[in-house]
Amino acid sequence: MEDYERNSNSPTHHEEDSDVRKGPWTEEEDAILVNFVSIHGDARWNHIARSSGLKRTGKSCRLRWLNYLRPDVRRGNITLEEQFMILKLHSLWGNRWSKIAQYLPGRTDNEIKNYWRTRVQKQAKHLRCDVNSNLFKDTMRNVWMPRLVERINAQSSPSTCELSESMITDPGQRVDEPSPVEPGFLQFNPIHHDQQLVPAAEVSAASSNSPAETLSDVVVNGSAGYDPIGQTGFAGFNDWGCVGGDNMWTNDDESLWFLQDQLLSHETTSYSYN
DNA sequence: AAGCTGTCCAACCGCATACTC
């Protein structure tokens, strides 16, 4: 915020630009925007931008609201279940971030996009393969996603949450379009893995009084303390089921060597790559 | 302590699509 004030007074801040503010939002701006959205709703962003007195574009207001000010924005680390969902949905839809975000309650497309770029692509880089290659996709499906499943199941009570391997590999679970929502539907119920996925917004609209019925609620609330490596250095598995932070590949039973073995075994058996 | 490097994430930009007149 102070940086913004500094920037806005910088010599490079030309007079013709001063009509439109850019850069980080101030608390005052946030308060104004929240107030206006509460009155006018979260639409007609250009109108909000003009009538609020904010010297921001409608696009900027919209982005600020969706990614930060919206009351249901979820903060904090991406959970194991969310990681699993991201991997799974990305394998179906690719970089359709907004679509993927619909299935992760409270997460924004921006956040998911950032997660993918900073974490997932980093792993691809470590393995010296392209993130879009069949090799990497196979590794995700055959190594990392099963590891995530194991860890999710290990974290949770078997009676309440049991992820199935078929959630990873069953092509019949392709998610093209959401199905109609039934009351109380779980958007990601590991027990009923044959169900279709439903965007979180639709679930909350259909079942607003059962907020605990999400996978995150079922599992994560019972797994306090999960702290992905790379964020704080928690001494345990990182996001990818391997030990260590940046040095994640060096010192455990699921080291880079393990993954490379997996890759090599794939390379030498049944896979052909682009 | 200072400089360097890598990571994370908020915010911007450009383009595509939807909407309105």
Added chain:
DNA sequence: TGAGTATGCGGTTGGACAGCT
């Protein structure tokens, strides 16, 4: 129906920060 405008989406950038040397 076409032009202008608004909105949404994905890609990219830049600053803050932490860790390392």
